[in-house]
Amino acid sequence: GQNIDQPTEMTATEGAIVQINCTYQTSGFNGLFWYQQHAGEAPTFLSYNVLDGLEEKGRFSSFLSRSKGYSYLLLKELQMKDSASYLCAVRDQHTDKLIFGTGTRLQVFP
Amino acid sequence: GEEVAQTPKHLVRGEGQKAKLYCAPIKGHSYVFWYQQVLKNEFKFLISFQNENVFDETGMPKERFSAKCLPNSPCSLEIQATKLEDSAVYFCASKQTSNSNQPQHFGDGTRLSIL
Numbered sequence: 001g002q003n004i005d006q007p008t009e010m011t012a013t014e015g016a017i018v019q020i021n022c023t024y025q026t027s028g029f030n031g032l033f034w035y036q037q038h039a040g041e042a043p044t045f046l047s048y049n050v051l052d053g054l055e056e057k058g059r060f061s062s063f064l065s066r067s068k069g070y071s072y073l074l075l076k077e078l079q080m081k082d083s084a085s086y087l088c089a090v091r092d093q094h095t096d097k098l099i100f101g102t103g104t105r106l107q108v109f110p
Numbered sequence: 111g112e113e114v115a116q117t118p119k120h121l122v123r124g125e126g127q128k129a130k131l132y133c134a135p136i137k138g139h140s141y142v143f144w145y146q147q148v149l150k151n152e153f154k155f156l157i158s159f160q161n162e163n164v165f166d167e168t169g170m171p172k173e174r175f176s177a178k179c180l181p182n183s184p185c186s187l188e189i190q191a192t193k194l195e196d197s198a199v200y201f202c203a204s205k206q207t208s209n210s211n212q213p214q215h216f217g218d219g220t221r222l223s224i225l
Contacts, residue, residue: 004152031210042114042201045213087153091210095166097143098214100153 002026004101006088011107012078020073020086020104028093034062034073035087037103043087046073075106083108112136114204114217117184122223123192131220132184135204141165142185143205143214144177148198156200159185160208189222197224 003025012018024032031050035043047055049064049071061074073086085105089098115134123129135142140161145153155169159179170177174192179185189196199221203214 033213035216040218042216042218045215048211048213050210085150089153095158095168096141096205096208096210097155097158097166097169098145098153099155100145102152103150 002090002099004088004090004099006086006101006104008102009105009107011109014078014080014108014110016078017074017076018078018106020075020088020106022071022073022088022101024069024071024088024090024099024101026090026092026099029066029090030093031091032062032064032071033089033091033098034060034071035089037085037087039084046086078108080108080110082106114202114215115184116200116202116217116220118220119218120221120223122225124225125194126191129189129192129196129222129224131187131200131202131222133187133202133204133217134184135202136206136215139204139206139215141205141208141214142179143203144185144187145201145203146198147201147219148195153201156187192222192224194224196222198222 034046037043047062085103087103088101142159144156158165199219201219203216
């Protein structure tokens, strides 16, 4: 079966660091994506991991451990505009479709 | 275009009516995906296309739902005899090639409300 778990909600303070975890159990794996989605808007691509390790992109970093079925998204120097839902999605090995978790709604407070 | 364009933004239908949603992928993108998001829950994959050919339809409900991607036309997702449970936001995404490291680019979605 396919199962992707993320915390439903998180809160953090402006300027802080937050880590959003994602665990997955899927029948196949060919990469993991993180997307950001503001309310009423399209999801926008943040990062992609297919090999173990850390990928850094400015304030955002993403980590993957395939043996543990685990990824996290790290957001540094939080800004108010980072308040959004963060979606973890696993790429299906054979068909390219994305299998999504429920998303983590992050609220950043001043 | 530079963005995935979905129309309409909102669509309201009475139960039992037909609903048709449209998606213009980014120019040059060969792959189109449709997802359904019910009540802000996780995205559910419906169907994908490689150009005008169905690539994967394992997520499509067997009845009432159909989709097409014809040359020189927006792709479409059609729901016949809509039910209350079809109320959701329908997202379309496109991708340039089958390369695994390329992300899918999403449109803003069409919010379908069945009354």
